[in-house]
Amino acid sequence: MKTIRKKLFSFLVISLVILASCKEDTVRPDPLEVPEEMTMTVKINGTSHTPVLFDNYITLTSRQDSIHGKYLVLNSLINETQKFEIAITNWVSQGGHEFGVFPKKYLFSVADTLRRCEAIGNPDSIYCDGAVIRYFLSDDYVYQSLDDSVSFVNITRCDPIRFKINGNFNSMLIALPPFEDTIYVQGSFENQYYRERGY
Numbered sequence: 001m002k003t004i005r006k007k008l009f010s011f012l013v014i015s016l017v018i019l020a021s022c023k024e025d026t027v028r029p030d031p032l033e034v035p036e037e038m039t040m041t042v043k044i045n046g047t048s049h050t051p052v053l054f055d056n057y058i059t060l061t062s063r064q065d066s067i068h069g070k071y072l073v074l075n076s077l078i079n080e081t082q083k084f085e086i087a088i089t090n091w092v093s094q095g096g097h098e099f100g101v102f103p104k105k106y107l108f109s110v111a112d113t114l115r116r117c118e119a120i121g122n123p124d125s126i127y128c129d130g131a132v133i134r135y136f137l138s139d140d141y142v143y144q145s146l147d148d149s150v151s152f153v154n155i156t157r158c159d160p161i162r163f164k165i166n167g168n169f170n171s172m173l174i175a176l177p178p179f180e181d182t183i184y185v186q187g188s189f190e191n192q193y194y195r196e197r198g199y
Contacts, residue, residue, distance in 0.1 A: 037190070037191035038054065038189075038190070038191050038192055038193060039189065039190045039191065040054075040074075040076055040187065040188070040189040040190075040192065041187045041188055041189075042076075042078065042084050042185060042187040043185065043186050043187050044135065044183055044184075044185050045183050045184055046184075049078045049084075051076035051077055051078050051084060052077055052078070052079070053076065053077040054074070054075065054076050054077075054192065054193075055075045055076075055077075056072075056073065056074050056075060056165075056192055056193060056194035056195065057072075057073055057075070057194055057195045057196070057197040058070060058071065058072040058073075058099055058100075058101075058163075058194055058195070058196055058197065059071050059073075059196070059197045059198045060198060061089065063127070064121070064125075066121075067091065067093075067120050067121070067125075067127060068091070068092040068093075069089055069090060069091040069092055069127075070089070070090045070091075070092065070096075070098070070099075070100075070101060071087065071088070071089050072087070072088045072090075072100075072101045072158075072165070072194060073085060073086070073087045073088075073194075074086040074087075074165070074189065074192055074194070081137075081138055082135070082136060082137060082138075083134075083135075083136040084133075084134075084135050084136075084185075085133070085134040085135075085136070086131065086132075086133050086153055086169060087131065087132050087133075087134070088101045088106060088129075088130070088131045088153065088155065089129060089130050089131070090102055090116075090129045091116075091118070091120075091127045091129065093118065093120060093127075094116050094118065094129060097160035098160070099160040099163065099196055100158045100159070100160030101129075101155060101158050101165075102116070102129060102155070102158070103155045103156060103157055103158050104154075104155060105152050105153075105154040105155075106129065106130055106131035106152060106153045106154070106155070107149075107151070107152050108131070108132075108145050108146060108147050108148060108151035108152060108171060109147055109148060109149050109151070110147060111149070115128045115129060115130065116128065116129045117129075131145075131152075131153040132144065132145050133145040133151075133153065133169060133171050133173060133185065134173075135173055135183065135185060141175065141179060142175070142176045143173035143174060143175050143176070143182075143183055144173055144174065144176060145171045145172070145173055146171070146172045146173065146174050146182075148172060150170065150172075151170060151171035151172060152169065152170055152171070153167060153168075153169045153171075154167050154168050154169065155167040156168070163193055163194050163195065163196075164191050164192065164193055164194075165189070165192050165194060166189065166190045166191065166192070167188065167189060168186075168187065168188040168189070169185070169186060169187060169188070170185075170186040171184075171185055171186070172184055173185055
């Protein structure tokens with residue numbers, strides 16, 4: 001009798017293991033967690049880098065507690081200490097999809113005729129879409145894009161349903177105080193997945 005019980009118990013355990021294994025095989029990972037097609041190339045003063053890790057997201061931003069916008073960040077780790085970031089702001093009142101930004105060229109120039117701007121509330125309160133590039137050499141040595149006539153972030157595609165974005169960029173960056181040196185960055189990215197955060 002004990003032998004039969006042992007065999008039945010062993011059969012039950014083996015069956016549960018097999019069922020669990022089959023279940024795991026049929027579960028497909030979330031496609032946003034599989035960055036097989038994600039690519040980014042960053043050239044810093046002519047030296048090419050390929051980021052090793054990404055933390056891309058879109059979140060809500062606001063000013064004066066009533067003006068709401070979308071803030072999409074492509075955040076990449078170049079190595080253990082260096083990070084590279086592109087951030088794009090669109091305002092909700094300007095339209096577009098809740099989880100995407102306008103595919104267009106964002107120029108770092110006050111003379112940008114492609115910029116979407118509007119006065120909300122006070123006539124002096126102008127809200128414009130825009131972009132910024134940052135390069136973190138270390139936590140306290142940060143470069144940021146300059147306002148000039150040649151710098152840009154060009155979003156060639158933004159798919160808010162699949163949460164994917166493509167584009168390219170070109171900019172001079174200046175080190176924030178107390179540093180003052182400048183660097184030149186350019187590059188491109190494709191099929192960058194991003195997540196919603198804090199909606």
